[in-house]
Amino acid sequence: MSFRLEKAKDADIQKTIDVLNELFDSQSLAVLSTQRDSQPYCNLVAFIVTGDLKGLIFATTRATRKYENISSNSNVALLVDNRNNQISDFHDAMAVNISGTVVELKGDEREKYIQFYLTKHPHLEDFVRSPSCALMMVAVESYIIVNRFQNVMVLHVEK
């Protein structure tokens, strides 16, 4: 397995992967965090995660702060969660912090992953196919999973 869950058995790891996949299927938007000159900056992005959980893809036009920030520092974090804005969120909701580095996909890779991206976001076809739009791939290094208010687990993606 190319995942490492601290002090866990393979069966636990598979269970965590299933939970993550379920969460990612249920959510279309993630909060993306970039930085510039040590000032963090957040955005909502429509994302999709690759089947092996090693990559996360989102799209942005190039004349944006987030694209500029990424160009100078490719380290990013994203947050995906399933909160409902209810009090029950405190015990019920799950949030996942995704850390990694991001690159822009070009050429055939871009076309390949656009097809994949559109399976989840078909309505973004015009946007993502625009030559002014960049398709970005985050090489995920870790998933930090928070549930039951303060239960935290780290899933490392091994290279």
Place this chain on the structure above:
Amino acid sequence: MKFSIPIEHITPADKDCVGGKAYSLSALNKQGFRIPYALSVTTEAYNHYTHRNGLHERISLELHRKNFHEMRWEEMWDASLRIRNMFLTSKLPDDLEQNLRGLIEKIFSGKAVVVRSSAPGEDSAGASFAGLHDSFVNIKGADAILYHIRMVWASLWSDAALLYRQELGLDVTKSTMAVLVQEIIKGEKSGVVFSQNPDDETQAVIESVYGLNQGLVDGTVEPDRWFLARESGRVVSHIPALRDKIMAPAPEGTTLVQLPKKIQALPPLNSEETARVFALAMQSEIVWGYPQDVEWTFHNDQLYTLQSRPITTIGQGRSGDERPWYLSLKRSFENLKTLRKKIEDELIPQMEGVANELARIDLNTLSDEELIGQIKEREAIFDHWEKVYWSDFIPFAHGMRLFGQVYNDTIRPEDPYEFMDLLSGAGMVSLRRNSLLEELADFIRNDEQLRQTLEQNREFLKNEDFSSKLDSFVESFGDLSCSTAQCFQGSDAVIRILLELASRPKDKIRTHDKNTEELSQNYLSHFPDDQQAFAAELLDLASASYRLRDNDNMYLGRIEGQMLYALREGLARINSQGTYAPDSLSAKEVIRMLQDPNYTPKTSAQKEEQEQAMPFKSVPRQLTGQPAGPGVCQGLARVILSPADLAAFKAGEIMICDAIDPNMTFVVPLAAGIVERRGGMLIHGAIIAREYGLPCVTGVPDATALIKTGDALTVDGYLGIVVIGT
């Protein structure tokens, strides 16, 4: 899920999912009316299709790009065109395709059909919106039928429907469309009947033509008309038509053909037939309990009901409702050909004549009283031609739209505005002017001494070729600054622009033969031999329409220029000391000042921006408009508020304006991109931007207020976004 229901199986419970038209026919069928056999493609099919392929949300994104009340008609047309293209390029999901294809092949097996819209609520009493959605006549084969079903779905979002969205209750989350696939009855005579005349409630009206009634419905073929007493069915009057042409089935679709001479003399209906049609309408009224508008056709002496709906009319809006005017722009091909002849042979020569005649009058020599007379006369002349502009020239722009629609339907290109590239070979006056400017700039590029002379002292020109060319330019196009609406520039402007043009390399200029020939051949190759003539004629008409879209305003600009000359002369007389410099001139005020020495109009005092007490500052970062010219560019903004701002335009700047006037386009070759408040793809700004291959975003509300000259901008003409700042 019931994606489709054969007409005989429709029950009252299906009313909402088969739509008004299908439901009404199925009910009449049960009452013994003769109807063509039909299959209803339900709203569930539409919903399944639009949800499965993301269209549902894509339509929402398109329609929420901008507030409706900020959208111009042209922008609605554009939005509608883009949505239509989404339907054209999105396939049916497999399960739906299988269901429909199977039934269509089984039921119609190669027979021609009519594919009609049947929107829920569309034909209910009090909400009849005839003609807002599309129908397609004489469609053969499962592929073509399935394709036209998508076309009818797309027409749920036609520009006309968007215009009447409130009355229709059009809502992306709720609105849906059923389709009726109806066996075609190739009737020998057809028409419509109103069981009650909208203008006289004691009468019924029959309209009838030879051939298919498509020609009558779209206004191409003039019908014979009978007025009958509702009480007795007696014919009160018969108004015959010219009857030279009829709409007949073509291999696919319909075509206008000549009616044989000997038939022309006879009205399409005899007295027995008018009685049968009248009886049909009255029976339908009894079934529904409301006066009905029934479409019918006679085939082998059998009378078929094609559709029946309650009478209500659109296009008779309250005064001030300009939507009917807009809808009237949807002129037919025939109608546009006539309009073109009028514009090219009559109106433009007249406009040129008027402008030249006015230019011959020496305003200096007139007395004040005569000058007042001239101002009044010129204002009236300008008003007259401005009205002509609205009544004849703008409707003629529909030629481009008609062509665009045919082009997109035939070629199905990725880019719904590819047809504009084909039309751009048409050569507009402003482009001729701009290419002459480039020639002049070339002199400066190649002659350093000339450049220095012009920069230092513009009076002494040693280069005679240049001088004579400049003179002939000014002769042909007038002093640039004065061919614009307001001219306070002096002739320096031409030379300043020439210097600026010369400061950047020549290769930036787009040549105009870009694939036009290829596009044109590709377009024509999509038509069968017997439609080649039509295709070529339509292209020619659209090219004329494209050309005129620019030129007409230029002709109007010359007339307006003559009015402004007279105003300037008036102002100069009142204001010989130069103490009064108004921001703008109104004829009324100039006349009043000429008559009343004590009258001084209020100058619009510059309002000082009040310091905000709030500890916040709001700055726009990214503005959205409509994508109107593909490409991305970065540069500094040059906001054009008056023609005077044009002279300061520097190469590589981005032009920000309220609305590009063709008279302003001479600086376009200098621009890196264009941002315009006024929206639409067929406006001059968008046309000229495409012509020069410049990124262009139109329809940005408050563009000239939110963007300041000198702001660093990124213009994304693919997505219609303007980013301010870095």
